[in-house]
Amino acid sequence: MIVTQDLEVRVGARTLLEAPGQQLRVQPGDRIGLIGRNGAGKTTSMRILAGETEPYGGKVTSSGPIGYLPQDSREGNIEQTARERVLSARGLDEIKRSMAKTQHIMETTEDDKKRDKAIMKYSRLEERYQALGGYEADAECAQICDNLGLPVRVLDQKLGTLSGGQRRRVELAQILFAATSGSGKSETILLLDEPTNHLDADSITWLRGFLSKHEGGLVMISHDVELLEAVCNKIWFLDAVRGEADVYNMGYKKYLDARATDEARRRRERANAEKKASALHKQAAKLGAKATKAAAAKQMLARADRMMNELDEVRVSDRVASIKFPEPAACGKTPMFAKGLTKMYGSLEVFAGVDLAIDKGSRVVVLGTNGAGKTTLLKLLAGVERTDGEGGIVSGHGLRIGYFAQEHDNIDPDKSVWQNTIDACPDAGQQDLRGLLGAFMFSGDKLEQPAGTLSGGEKTRLSLATLVSSRANVLLLDEPTNNLDPQSREQVLDALTTYTGAVVLVTHDPGAVKALEPERVIIMPDGDEDLWSDEYMEIVELA
Structure with a gap:
């Protein structure tokens, strides 16, 4: 479980998010879509939930394992193979290496005491390896990787030889391997920032099914509407205009309707309040002309201000970047x-x-x-x-x-x-x-x-x-x-x-x-x- 308490997120002097109390919490069974425009604070908030950085205010407490996929994932020793990186999620790579070294001692030493000691160590390592599903792990690892578009031949390549897209898919495979024993059920909370980047259509379809069955808790940043619709049962909308998080305990399609209803209500309430405030201002202006009515006029103005201040802020349209590629410089026929x-x-x-x-x-x-x-x-x-x-x-x-x-x-x-x-x-x-x-x-x-x-x-x-x-x-x-x-x-x-x-x-x-x-x-x-x-x-x- 992850629980925030009076969370405040800032970058420099700019407040991205204020979430009072325990507004944001992740529990088993939650599959949360974290959405909002670019720059609203989604990635920063995800890093805070993962414990990668501290919030400006408030605190985050967590219990149980967390699998975090950052948007710009470049983890791992580049001398590791892809298979070793995935298996490292359960510590199986280290156990496997220790078993190989111990077996070499067993087969080559002429010292009976060393051999007996190695046999006992190998037995302990093998018991641990088996308890972690080691003998099935290679097949399970290969299956997850194949579903993410990483063929078997890639698994034995060093990370340093892989493309950026392959490296990121290895990181995703490692997190999913850690989170499941093959059933899709897990206590691991998955925090995934744009998990479909670098995935082909078949891999996205498989991931959609995997995440839909995940029961350990999920927070996902994605601009893939179909993925959000298929997977999420809750939505956190980070409003860059208000610096707030709106929590919707519903799927993506219902969220869109509910948010549209909320915004329509805000506009309607503001229009009514502006009409009433305008009438109060006009009445106060008339009363203010008479010295005996000045106090009443002042009360009317205060009432009008209070009425406007108590309203929920109406969301304005997001600004959009004005992107236009350059007028090209003159060049020859084949530059x-x-x-x-x-x-x-x-x-x-x-x-x-x-x-x-x-x-x-x-x-x-x-x-x-x-x-x-x-x-x-x-x-x-x-x-x-x-x-x-x-x-x-x-x-x-x-x-x-x-x-x-x-x-x-x-x-x-x-x-x-x-x-x-x-x-x-x-x-x-x-x-x-x-x-x-x-x-x-x-x-x-x-x-x-x-x-x-x-x-x-x-x-x-x-x-x-x-x-x-x-x-x-x-x-x-x-x-x-x-x-x-x-x-x-x-x-x-x-x-x-x-x-x-x-x-x-x-x-x-x-x-x-x-x-x-x-x-x-x-x-x-x-x-x-x-x-x-x-x-x-x-x-x-x-x-």
Whole structure:
């Protein structure tokens, strides 16, 4: 169970959330959708619930195991294999290593005392291993991983050789493995921040079923409406306007109706109160003209003020970032060539000998299974990583690249929003940058906020803001709609539709592909090129 007491969440001087008493609590059987616009405090609140950071005010108490999946998950020793990382959730990886070492001693020592001691130790380890379901664990681990799009061959690769999407799915597999013995029943409270990022359609369907059966308690941040509808039996809505949490003990669809009813009631009550207050003000003005009636007039004004102050605040429409990709700088017919691109991780070949040419204004989608090298290809094109072997990138006349990194690697978490923007756009004037950041909903104290404390959606907006000032004529976009609320996502899709430069896009979002209206497709890891057809749309979500 997790219980908050007079919780107050702040970032800098800005209050994100006040939840008096024990308003927010997570109990077995609760499957809670934590929703709100980007920047409302969802990720910060989740970190507090997980014990990763302290609240500004109040306290959080918890009992029982917690499985926390942060939005930007980069846990684990990169020398571990994926299988070891998942098994570590129950400590099985350490026990297995100890058993192997002890068995080696048993088989090789000539000292009878050492052998007897090793036999006794092995017996204790094996008993512990069996109690934790160790002999079934490999199969269970492989099954969970397969359901999350991690085939068996990936499980024995080191974490350092995996793509960002694969690493995140390993972290999710580890948490789910810890939370269940295969039945889906558990005492573990799951705190999941955007768990469907990097998952294909089949994996999302499986996860939806898994979470629907989870009985240990769940708090989930997601912009996936179908997932919220299928899984959640409660909703916490963080209202960025009021700095409050509204708790709805109902599923997502009923919550939408209830919230609409609440907002309509607030508007109706305010309209009635404003009408009455206006009448009181007029009457007070008449009475105030007479000295003998001044006290009565003052009482009427106080009554009108009290009437307005006691009202629930009417929710105003959320601001939406004004996202528009840059007017591209002039360039030649083919601003970018790539020849023989190859990427190896140790002896593991991700892809080899990939050739492509990005023509002026061309629109290209990169497809391939998870781990096929889509993100790595964009990193090579952006110059963030170097190709292995003799291949490379040839810059055509006037090439200017704008790169959007899926993991927000281009953002320094220790620097402020403002300093990150200045570093990314050194040639731009400060006034222009302030106007740009304002259009992306960064202003005031928000400019001095450390970028590492931003939500995933806010990091996405900050990364997009730096692209806008770049005048790039080749945009390399790696999952640009991840973590965005619906309104911001629509802004990105509109920007894709109107941008006239070249785009190379990696995405699981069919809406982003439709907005791009691609001409070509690159299929990884072979780098095969084909003209776009609607048949490829069927595999976008599976790629």
